[in-house]
Amino acid sequence: MQGAACRSDTMDSRLLHDLNAALPRDGAQQSVLHEPEDLMLYEYDGSVELARPDGVVFPRTATQVVEIVKIANRHNVSLIGRGAGTGLSGGALARRGGIIVSFARMNQILEVDTANQRARVQPGVVNADLSLNAGGPHTLAYGVTTNHVLAIEVVLPTGEIVHLGSSALDPPGYDLAGLFVGSEGTFGLITEITVKLTRLPETIKTLLAAFDSVDDATETVVEITARGITPAACEMMDGWTIRAVEDYVHAGFPLDSAAILLIEVDGLQEAAESQAAQVAEVCRLHRAREVRVAKDSRERDLLWKGRKNAFGAVGRLSPTYYTQDGVIPRTKLPQTLRRISDIGRQYGFEIGNIFHAGDGNLHPIILFDARDKQQFQNAVAAAGDIIAFCVEVGGAITGEHGVGMEKDHLMPLLFSEADMALMQRVRDAFNPAQMLNPGKIFPSKSCGEIHVRPQHTGSGSRSRA
Numbered sequence: 001m002q003g004a005a006c007r008s009d010t011m012d013s014r015l016l017h018d019l020n021a022a023l024p025r026d027g028a029q030q031s032v033l034h035e036p037e038d039l040m041l042y043e044y045d046g047s048v049e050l051a052r053p054d055g056v057v058f059p060r061t062a063t064q065v066v067e068i069v070k071i072a073n074r075h076n077v078s079l080i081g082r083g084a085g086t087g088l089s090g091g092a093l094a095r096r097g098g099i100i101v102s103f104a105r106m107n108q109i110l111e112v113d114t115a116n117q118r119a120r121v122q123p124g125v126v127n128a129d130l131s132l133n134a135g136g137p138h139t140l141a142y143g144v145t146t147n148h149v150l151a152i153e154v155v156l157p158t159g160e161i162v163h164l165g166s167s168a169l170d171p172p173g174y175d176l177a178g179l180f181v182g183s184e185g186t187f188g189l190i191t192e193i194t195v196k197l198t199r200l201p202e203t204i205k206t207l208l209a210a211f212d213s214v215d216d217a218t219e220t221v222v223e224i225t226a227r228g229i230t231p232a233a234c235e236m237m238d239g240w241t242i243r244a245v246e247d248y249v250h251a252g253f254p255l256d257s258a259a260i261l262l263i264e265v266d267g268l269q270e271a272a273e274s275q276a277a278q279v280a281e282v283c284r285l286h287r288a289r290e291v292r293v294a295k296d297s298r299e300r301d302l303l304w305k306g307r308k309n310a311f312g313a314v315g316r317l318s319p320t321y322y323t324q325d326g327v328i329p330r331t332k333l334p335q336t337l338r339r340i341s342d343i344g345r346q347y348g349f350e351i352g353n354i355f356h357a358g359d360g361n362l363h364p365i366i367l368f369d370a371r372d373k374q375q376f377q378n379a380v381a382a383a384g385d386i387i388a389f390c391v392e393v394g395g396a397i398t399g400e401h402g403v404g405m406e407k408d409h410l411m412p413l414l415f416s417e418a419d420m421a422l423m424q425r426v427r428d429a430f431n432p433a434q435m436l437n438p439g440k441i442f443p444s445k446s447c448g449e450i451h452v453r454p455q456h457t458g459s460g461s462r463s464r465a
């Protein structure tokens with residue numbers, strides 16, 4: 001089993017002593033965890049991966065992060081940055097042991113400058129407190145994290161603090177802040193972030209369109225964007241998932257439809273209304289049997305409640321499920337969904353589909369029982385086949401969940417050795433000894449063996465999106 005086999009089981013007492021000295025207790029809370037029962041909470045994130053760290057530390061300031069880095073260098077241990085630990089690719093797990101640096105207590109919004117549309121925040125601030133598009137439903141119109149991050153403060157593996165980017169527009173020099181976003185904790189530990197604030201739209205129109213065939217729904221998505229309309233969100237759910245959700249949330253989704261689209265347009269009132277009318281027309285052209293516009297915020301919230309609780313709904317139906325994340329050109333949606341359905345039949349798995357259709361970001365959900373070793377292997381194999389097909393049609397191995405330790409072995413599907421060697425040289429410029437988040441992103445051998453996924457023994461649903 002990867003992870004556990006490659007590290008010591010207890011934290012070195014001198015290391016523990018140094019960490020405790022640098023991070024005194026925080027009131028009633030410990031700032032350093034090292035007991036096995038505490039570490040169990042940090043051996044997983046939202047993915048199907050597992051790896052237990054040797055310790056977890058909770059800094060409150062950048063100065064404490066610098067101290068942690070210096071101690072880690074002295075003791076030759078690796079560090080893994082962790083935010084809320086909700087990632088879906090094992091990015092925040094200690095794949096090769098080491099100390100997790102949890103930013104859960106660096107969670108302050110330091111400054112909100114509405115006039116200049118900027119906010120300065122600590123890295124542990126969660127989405128519920130400051131809505132920042134990591135990916136997800138509103139990516140189509142609003143972009144992903146890199147489109148909202150302007151500047152960062154970083155502690156490098158040397159212990160130096162650097163400031164990258166600027167809250168002013170178009171700073172000169174290399175876009176190193178952009179380079180850090182998406183580096184999955186392999187370049188440095190981020191201790192402060194300046195983000196761009198986006199004004200809420202004047203009007204939001206939310207439409208639900210129901211179809212009798214998946215192809216009609218996917219072709220509708222292709223035509224909406226081909227007409228130059230960029231919805232704020234364009235989400236799709238297939239028939240199996242609709243029924244799972246409706247049974248749980250009662251959002252009013254038509255139970256006998258093969259697929260639904262949840263489409264949102266926003267902006268100034270006249271523009272939003274005109275776009276909503278055009279979207280409805282395209283849906284009907286593609287044989288939508290029902291197009292419903294939410295009358296008020298209560299109806300809108302109910303439709304979104306259905307979408308957002310879909311993964312919870314699926315979790316009621318299977319001991320485990322595995323959410324995949326692939327991205328394809330949206331024109332390839334019809335054939336890709338057909339292929340996913342074939343893969344499900346081939347392996348004997350139910351595969352539900354709920355995804356960000358507008359940007360071709362798929363989330364097939366494979367239902368299986370992780371207690372059955374063969375099923376676990378087959379689920380991983382089915383997921384690999386789906387991702388290989390995404391690449392074959394011109395897509396990529398991840399749309400928003402990242403590579404982490406889940407998909408490092410799939411990187412060669414997309415990149416040549418020369419491509420990956422260049423990326424590794426960039427990583428080495430910041431993190432030459434791989435003391436930060438080792439064993440992530442690039443295909444690796446650990447302990448002389450190819451990585452084998454640890455098997456989950458728990459019975460809960462593991463992965464959501």
Ligand SMILES: Cc1cc2nc3c(=O)[nH]c(=O)nc-3n(C[C@H](O)[C@H](O)[C@H](O)COP(=O)(O)OP(=O)(O)OC[C@H]3O[C@@H](n4cnc5c(N)ncnc54)[C@H](O)[C@@H]3O)c2cc1C
Nearest residue numbers: 081083084085086087091123134135136184185190400465
């Ligand atoms: C129910 C559910 C729904 C989701 N929906 C979406 C979605 O719609 N779109 C989407 O994009 N994602 C989604 N996700 C995935 C995930 O929640 C988000 O991507 C989220 O932004 C990850 O933040 P986190 O703080 O939990 O990251 P973590 O899992 O803690 O860390 C992610 C990566 O960032 C690194 N890292 C964390 N903090 C630092 C730091 N301070 N410095 C350096 N590196 C650091 C870690 O090492 C790791 O590699 C969903 C997850 C769940 C469970």
